[in-house]
Amino acid sequence: MKRKGTVVQVTGPVVDVAFEGGSLPEINEALSVAPDGQVRMMEVAQHIGGDKVRCIMLSPSEGIGRGDEVLSTGRTIEAPVGEATLGRMFNVLGQAIDEKGTVEAQEKWSIHRAPPAFAQQNPTTEILETGIKVIYNTFDSNENLYSRIQTTSYDVIIPSDYAISRFIDEDMLQPLNFDNIPNMKYIDEKYTHLDFDPEQKYSVPYTWGVVGIVYNTKYVDEADTGSWDLLWNPKYANRTAMFNNSRDALGIALMYLGYSLNTTDKDELREAADLIIAGKPVYQGIWMDQILEKLPAEEIVAAPYYNGDAVTMIDENPDLAFYVPKEGTNLFVDAMCIPKNAKNVEGAEKFINFMCSTEAAMANWEYIGYSSPHTGVYEQLDEETKSDPLYFPDTTAYPTEAYTNLPKEISQYYNDLWVDILT
Numbered sequence: 001m002k003r004k005g006t007v008v009q010v011t012g013p014v015v016d017v018a019f020e021g022g023s024l025p026e027i028n029e030a031l032s033v034a035p036d037g038q039v040r041m042m043e044v045a046q047h048i049g050g051d052k053v054r055c056i057m058l059s060p061s062e063g064i065g066r067g068d069e070v071l072s073t074g075r076t077i078e079a080p081v082g083e084a085t086l087g088r089m090f091n092v093l094g095q096a097i098d099e100k101g102t103v104e105a106q107e108k109w110s111i112h113r114a115p116p117a118f119a120q121q122n123p124t125t126e127i128l129e130t131g132i133k134v135i136y137n138t139f140d141s142n143e144n145l146y147s148r149i150q151t152t153s154y155d156v157i158i159p160s161d162y163a164i165s166r167f168i169d170e171d172m173l174q175p176l177n178f179d180n181i182p183n184m185k186y187i188d189e190k191y192t193h194l195d196f197d198p199e200q201k202y203s204v205p206y207t208w209g210v211v212g213i214v215y216n217t218k219y220v221d222e223a224d225t226g227s228w229d230l231l232w233n234p235k236y237a238n239r240t241a242m243f244n245n246s247r248d249a250l251g252i253a254l255m256y257l258g259y260s261l262n263t264t265d266k267d268e269l270r271e272a273a274d275l276i277i278a279g280k281p282v283y284q285g286i287w288m289d290q291i292l293e294k295l296p297a298e299e300i301v302a303a304p305y306y307n308g309d310a311v312t313m314i315d316e317n318p319d320l321a322f323y324v325p326k327e328g329t330n331l332f333v334d335a336m337c338i339p340k341n342a343k344n345v346e347g348a349e350k351f352i353n354f355m356c357s358t359e360a361a362m363a364n365w366e367y368i369g370y371s372s373p374h375t376g377v378y379e380q381l382d383e384e385t386k387s388d389p390l391y392f393p394d395t396t397a398y399p400t401e402a403y404t405n406l407p408k409e410i411s412q413y414y415n416d417l418w419v420d421i422l423t
Contacts, residue, residue: 005053005070007033011419012244013057013144015042017070024053025072027151028112031055035068041093042070043077045151056148058093060140060289062244076112079135080105091138111135112152114343132347140288141245153341155348158206161196161333162247162403169405173202173337180349183356191333191373195404203335204352207308207370210331210393210400211248212324214295214310215302216317228256228325230302232279241294241303242276244286246418247403248330249276252304255327261401264410273417286422295320306332307393308370314390322390328399333373 003025009016017031025031029044042055057064058077079085079094084105089098094111096103137154139145142163149157149172159167167173178184184204191205213230219239224230231240231252243249251261253272263269280286284300291303296316305313310322336355338348354360358376365372371392372378378386385391406414 002074003072005031005072007064007066007068007070008052009066010061010064013061013139013141014147015055015057015061015064016048016052017055018052020051022051024051025074028076028110030058030073030075030077031070032073033064033068033070035063035065040064041077045147056144056151058137060244060287062285062287062290076110078108078110081107081109081133085133090135111137132350134351142247143245149339149341153343154339155342155344156336156351157339158334158336160403161194161335162405164203164335164337165196165405167337167339168197168202172340174340174342174345175201176204176338176352177349180346181353181356183353186356186358186361186374186376188373188375188378194333195402196333197335203337204356205333205335205373206355207368208331208333208373209307209371210324210329210395211252211304211306212310212322212329213302214291214305214313214320214322216295216298216319217321218319219298219301225323226326228252228327231304232275232282234282236301237282238284239301240282240284241291241300242279242283242286243304244288246414246421248304249286249421250414250417251330251403255325255329255399255401258327261330262404262406264407266410266413269410269413269417273421276421280421306370307390308368311369311390324389324393324398326398328401331395331400331402333402334370 003019003023005017005019007015008018024047025044027044031042031044032039033042034040040057040059042057044053045056046054048054077093079090080103082105084103088096088100088103091097094108139148142160145157145159146163181204187205191208193200197203215225215230220236224233224235231242250269250272253275254261254263254268257272257275259268291305292309292313294300295303296313307322314320314322336352338345342348355364356374358374361372361374361377362380365377
């Protein structure tokens, strides 16, 4: 049964919706909202009492506000299945994202459907190397992923380092059986046994990189580059943007102020938050994925982003360039993990091992542009690519710091400061 509701609260990717009459949509049911005429989807994660449900956005929440009308769909998110889907790539909404056209599938399955037993799968169908079909979701922040896995079972997740540390501390990951992941031997030891997983029990490095500024060389004076202060330069008012996640945004401000990314000093954090608030007249918006569209389209002229995505944006618009600010940056590692509530651990281990094969790792590097920790990939590259700071940043050229998990009190303070920034 389809129902109408109203947005009553938006906190990042978490949206609370009220429904009149006490009839609430089911857990995992898909809801739609279209504040700007463009339909966006969310999924019911909790019934929070009375007439309200708590939802997790499956697309950006920018522009959604109190009073917006929400429509239930009466079903869960579904993905197409069948021969027409073999070799294709889909997002969580079941939409093809590989630029190969629409998919004429005769059947769709809920993304929450229990995985079939191996005996039920067709062993003659070659999908990757394992006979396992992969359906994946993307999230625009670690915080969004954290919220989602509270209520949804995934077999493999790929968070960033500080989030992995948090998941370990909260007993949300299971130790990996490396006997079933022999391709781990190809991962460079520089990216293993780091602070977020010191015993290397829970994760397999997937990518690494740094945060910098992507800017348009046609509109930004070269004399204004080199520092984080470009994001506060009034010359570019309403033509820059800031990250829409608390850890990265406050991290930029902390670096610019000369503080540690992992400070627990509330005065330093308050100063960083006030700096971002002071920059809001310069920002056209506080975004994540929208930056990937607005920079190449020249709707904005500068914004922070990760070097791997900078590769893609520069491919789309050669007038864009990337630099790491002199004050320093976050050096991050994203890694593959298996959650405690995974339903198909055997399949998860096979997937991780496949992603660590040289062939798959090279294809992945070519597709996503992020720096690879895989020794086989690096060895196959030409010297020009190896020395290109966009593909493999020289982390000795500027200060770097990795995020660590913060105490709960400080994490809550981050949340409080973020509310102040966004309101």
